Amino acid sequence: MSDPNERLRLGVDRDRCVGAGMCALTAPEVFDQDDDEGLVVLLHPEPAPGHRAAARMAAGLCPARAIILHSPDPTDP
Amino acid sequence: MSYNPTAPDTTADRTTGEPATLPTDRRTGCPFDPPAGLTAPDDRPLRRMRYADGHIGWLATSHAAARAVLSDPRFSARYELLHLPVPMPGMEGMTQVPPASPGDFLGLDAPEHTRFRRLLTGKFTVRRMRQLAERVEGFTHECLDAMEQAGPVVDLVEAFARPVPALMICELLGVPYADRDRFQGHVATVFDQTSDAEARGAAFAAVGQFIGELVAAKRAEPTDDLLSDLTTSDLTEEELIGVGGVLLAAGLDTTANMLGLGTFALLSNPGQLDALRADPGLAEQTVEELLRYLSVADPIARAALEDVEIEGQLVRAGETVTVSVQAANRDPLKFPEPDRLDIHRRATGHLSFGHGPHQCLGQQLARVEMTVAFPALFARFPTLRLAVPPQEVPLRDRANIYGVISLPVTWDKE
Numbered sequence: 016m017s018d019p020n021e022r023l024r025l026g027v028d029r030d031r032c033v034g035a036g037m038c039a040l041t042a043p044e045v046f047d048q049d050d051d052e053g054l055v056v057l058l059h060p061e062p063a064p065g066h067r068a069a070a071r072m073a074a075g076l077c078p079a080r081a082i083i084l085h086s087p088d089p090t091d092p
Numbered sequence: 093m094s095y096n097p098t099a100p101d102t103t104a105d106r107t108t109g110e111p112a113t114l115p116t117d118r119r120t121g122c123p124f125d126p127p128a129g130l131t132a133p134d135d136r137p138l139r140r141m142r143y144a145d146g147h148i149g150w151l152a153t154s155h156a157a158a159r160a161v162l163s164d165p166r167f168s169a170r171y172e173l174l175h176l177p178v179p180m181p182g183m184e185g186m187t188q189v190p191p192a193s194p195g196d197f198l199g200l201d202a203p204e205h206t207r208f209r210r211l212l213t214g215k216f217t218v219r220r221m222r223q224l225a226e227r228v229e230g231f232t233h234e235c236l237d238a239m240e241q242a243g244p245v246v247d248l249v250e251a252f253a254r255p256v257p258a259l260m261i262c263e264l265l266g267v268p269y270a271d272r273d274r275f276q277g278h279v280a281t282v283f284d285q286t287s288d289a290e291a292r293g294a295a296f297a298a299v300g301q302f303i304g305e306l307v308a309a310k311r312a313e314p315t316d317d318l319l320s321d322l323t324t325s326d327l328t329e330e331e332l333i334g335v336g337g338v339l340l341a342a343g344l345d346t347t348a349n350m351l352g353l354g355t356f357a358l359l360s361n362p363g364q365l366d367a368l369r370a371d372p373g374l375a376e377q378t379v380e381e382l383l384r385y386l387s388v389a390d391p392i393a394r395a396a397l398e399d400v401e402i403e404g405q406l407v408r409a410g411e412t413v414t415v416s417v418q419a420a421n422r423d424p425l426k427f428p429e430p431d432r433l434d435i436h437r438r439a440t441g442h443l444s445f446g447h448g449p450h451q452c453l454g455q456q457l458a459r460v461e462m463t464v465a466f467p468a469l470f471a472r473f474p475t476l477r478l479a480v481p482p483q484e485v486p487l488r489d490r491a492n493i494y495g496v497i498s499l500p501v502t503w504d505k506e
């Protein structure tokens with residue numbers, strides 16, 4: 016399990032993103048999609064503790080592995 | 093576990109020399125369950141399978157294997173590289189699949205696929221689709237009004253499941269209001285399994301022509317819709333018409349069948365339906381669970397471009413892997429008690445919209461449509477029930493998208 020005090024840092028790779036929107040659906044506080052191409056927009060690279068679980072889940076659900084977790088924790092969707 | 097090419101091959105199918113074909117018969121058993129044998133207890137996430145043309149490829153049935161295949165760029169979606177799992181209805185002699193026609197980006201790989209995808213993803217974002225919820229509500233209530241007037245005893249597919257997504261896709265593509273009936277008529281015939289091949293062929297041609305005319309009209313006089321937007325892109329005329337056709341087919345038949353079969357499933361599980369009625373806040377979760385449980389769009393095929401190891405099994409270059417979405421969505425390792433429809437479970441992570449770069453573009457639209465439509469239906473008709481015994485509901489068991497052909501329903505008039 017993840018240590019709640021551990022900081023979670025996120026990255027996104029817009030070249031890989033396929034715009035399926037799983038991230039914006041799962042963790043709307045952390046991810047959005049731009050209006051032009053529908054590609055992922057990272058709102059909070061270091062999400063607040065209350066949003067970390069959703070952010071991890073979004074990373075696991077992303078069909079394109081476009082969300083990068085910089086703290087290696089389980090991401091099982 | 094790693095693959096050892098010198099070890100004797102112990103897959104039962106190979107030793108008997110008779111790899112099984114894809115199990116497709118749903119007629120025995122529960123209409124919501126995958127065909128017998130598809131999800132049979134089996135410790136092999138990948139098993140040998142014989143294809144329509146004799147090709148010996150693979151069948152992936154576990155959630156992990158399905159995800160691995162669908163997200164790996166060493167697997168191709170190009171039609172001409174694929175072998176057909178089962179013969180195409182009406183084209184039994186066909187052994188080779190022709191390459192994707194212009195604009196049919198479902199049969200392309202990156203970077204060609206990416207080019208189309210990038211033009212479209214911005215139009216289908218979560219935010220945009222949520223903004224459409226009000227329109228969906230409007231269409232849903234129009235359909236329910238008409239249904240109330242026509243019944244009791246109506247075919248829910250004709251009155252509700254088909255028109256709701258049809259009106260939404262018309263809205264998105266920018267089909268003028270006056271043309272919608274004509275358009276819907278053609279579309280209904282194309283997807284009608286009971287009409288003969290000739291009528292369906294003619295309707296298919298009519299839809300193509302319709303989209304062609306629509307594209308020309310949008311080019312001459314752009315309005316605020318997806319097709320008009322696309323006329324300013326670098327797509328050729330042919331590609332533009334092809335894209336229109338793909339969006340239409342993908343946006344219609346899938347959601348329509350989810351609404352029809354989903355209603356059947358909820359009516360057959362009164363406890364679940366009561367729970368949803370008691371708490372409409374469960375709508376989103378219910379939709380995810382129905383997507384998982386019913387897996388109407390299935391299977392998905394990919395071809396290995398090189399030798400790839402999947403879950404410890406070596407797939408050789410050129411071999412086709414059929415990914416069974418139904419089996420993956422009923423994988424007990426992923427979803428405990430998978431054969432139970434349980435709207436309280438977290439079904440997120442199901443593969444009903446696929447996975448990888450081709451994951452359904454319109455999934456957020458489908459979610460919004462269903463999240464609005466199901467609760468509205470059950471709120472309007474609190475006594476909704478089947479008008480025929482469940483075993484008499486005709487099933488689309490030979491179609492690419494599973495569902496009900498019709499769903500006769502009735503209710504008590506106030």
Ligand code: SF4
Pocket residue numbers: 027031032033034035036037038039048053054055076077078079080081082
């Ligand atoms: S889930 Fe992944 S592919 Fe989809 S929009 Fe988000 S980052 Fe892009």
